[in-house]
Amino acid sequence: MPRYAMVIDVEKCVGCMACVIACKKENKVAEGYFRTRVVEEVRGEFPNLRMELRSELCNHCEIAPCIDACPTRASHRAKDGTVQIDHKKCIGCKACILACPYDARYIRPDGTADKCTFCQHRLKEGKLPACVETCLGKSRIFGDLDDPESEVSKLLRTHDAAVRLEWAGTKPRIFYVNKRFPGGF
């Protein structure tokens, strides 16, 4: 069983937003909703500034509060290790939305919860997630943590990586490598 993960090489994000719309089109995400976003964070005062562009999406946590919170087991861990939603089982109770510390979920127009699937349908065809495939800067890197030769494994071996809200103890599978500010942004 693979352990899919994504490494965001923060320095290489050029803020083009191709990921955001490629995801929307690939997954037919309804108007007004997004499964991924690029957050701009600025620190300092003119002219001593730094800025981080940070891609955010569902962390496919190893300890997933959304799965624990789901009363119907609609939110579940799939065989490939990713966190998925069975829309037939979802009752739209929003417990998962409250449980998720990353603001990764929303209720879509049919009343069920929705979020990033790591483009599971594409993975099955041997393709990369749509956001990764189109990332102009190759800032989004996807692969299998169990494969020591995968680019994600190699990057995580050679660089300090951060996760969002580490204190939440969710063991995210989205890792951030910031070569520009390796000590943290």
Next chain:
Amino acid sequence: MRWSRRDFLKVVAASGGIGVVGATQVDRLLGLGRKPEGKPVYVPTVCEMCFWRCGVMAKVVDGKVVKLDGHPAHPQSRGKLCARGHGGIGLLYDPDRLKHPLIRVGQRGEGKFKKASWDEALNYVAEKMLKIKETYGPESVALFTHGTISTYFVHLLWAYGSPNLGMPSYALCRGARDIAFKLTFGAPVGNPERVDLKNSKVIVLMGFHIGENAHNSMCQEFAEAVGKGATVIVVDPRFSTAASKAKYWLPIKPATDLALLLAWINVIITEGLYDREYVAKYTEGFEKLAEAVKEYTPQWAEKETDIPASLIIETARIMGKNKPSVLIHPGRHTAWYGDNTQRVRAIAILTALLGAYGRPGGIYLPPKNPLPYYGFGDFCGIPYPENQKPEIHKGPYPFTREEGVIPEIIKTTLTEKPYPIKGWLITGTNLIKSTPNQRDTIEAIKKLDLVVAVDMMPFDHVLYADVVLPECTYLERYDDIFVVKERSIGVALRQSVVNPMYDTKPGWWIAKELGVRLGLKEYFPYNDFEDFLKAKCEALGLNFEELKQKGYIEIPGTANPYINEASEFKFKTPSGKIELYSKQLEEAGFPPIPTYTRHEQPPKGYFRLIYGRVPVHTFSRTTNNPSLWELMKENAAWVNAKVAKQLRLKNGDYVVLVNQDGVKSNKVKLKVTERIRPDCVYVPHGFGSFSPMLKRAYLNGADDQQLITRYAVDPISGSVGMRVNFVKIEKA
């Protein structure tokens, strides 16, 4: 895991290289009568969401385009698309599209039209054009055009007998750059620019915001270079996305860029950091240059630019140390001030001193092009009629080009001197949003007997048209074959992915039908556009069916990126060398080496208006696109945080910008940020449409172009400097 080229070819082969895929064809292809969902067909084509022209793989399911992806083999897409490229679906299915020919019933500008048939609309236009020709002569019709449709309408214009055309891409955008590089190196820097970013060790960006201008392959290579540790130097009054990747951000005082460039040249020469061998072998005029830049010391430049002399020296040394792999990006939109050509000349000279032209990491050489030129003129084989009157579109500028200087056409229309202009054909450009001084444009329109707009969307200028001819989108039509000049030569084909929706037609069809009605049938000897494409393929030695199937074909053995130092290399300048000192400029009465002139700075209480791009929109063209509108619905005016505090304005407040001539903008949201100097206001370009037919974009945000009432024309190239306006901020 990645989609390999082999996989891609398999997919294409499976699709049979089908051009137009209607629902019925999908059914037939798949042998399904009921539910073809899930069996996609892929059609390769070429994007037109901006003018980078990436290769696209369109995924069609059940006759509907569901996804657009980057063509893996096309060098400008490399398997990826930018946000706008993905958002092409939004253009195709935008409910606000122009759907039928329209004839005006109200006043010009009111946007009141009646639906017309193509025959009615085309006859109307042809009648008026024939009348103008008879009364005033054919030169009295001018064409404003942008994009692929230009191919057909420039041909039509020339066949009709007028030389007067204006493309915003020249004088309002890249013109000065192309002229400066031609003067210095004997060749323009190309489109896409021949920048060897992926091999650069130092990248210098002057007011050029890669990432925010999301030119696909250029962004890819920039990120690659950043990843490999290239030193980025960004010169920009604004802390751009690119600046956040930079080791050095030089927040220059706007309008003083030439001072910095001259000081850099000064340091490179005085400290002996230039490439002596290269300069001796390939350039001319070095001694004169060294003499001329003596006065431009870093200490002098510090006073002009606000950049400390020590930093000017440090950055120059970094360039010198890393030569020749230094890319000083020549920029794209270089229409800033009245000395645009000289500013870009300074970039070219600095590039030459570092030995970076024709060397890895600098500017690579044009590929060897074995393909003959084959245009519409060659296809019809009839020469264009001789002009009876002098052309007016180039103005008095000695180094301008055929694409013309749009404000010159507007001026002639207003003054009727040397002769009246009575008809405007506007194809593919929102003239209101692309051209400075909207009042002049609107006044000029009042003088006209005929205004025709050929477009896909009811942009602002469409409101003024007498006749509106709806073009179908790039996903619904064939276009002329693109000869791609990246590192190698390649050919790309735009083909219809789906049949045209509504009563819309391709540009080539509209031009031909108009031509036939103007008695110019022999200039359009095709029934279907494939007739022309097949003839062209034959002339280029290509297989049309193969091109349809693959979408992009590279011509092997054409790459020639770097100067072969073992053999003699001649530049296409009069001297055969890089002209640091330009005799051509001297003979035309201009400084042969760039000299610094100080530009006006904003008066008290005013800020310089600067403008630029956002990655999710292409000018005003996409502001109504539902897919892209969702990502950015309105623009925001950037104001320095300390300034905002003084003005008691908060982030998100709505304000009005008022320029030096009292022109007020639409209300616009304020972005209070540390990321900009206190002496300027930055407005992303293209917003604030006043066309109510654009239901999403209507009056969203402010239009920078509305505030650009003043402009300074560069006397060398005719490039129109638009960063010469000042605004104050008022509460909305």
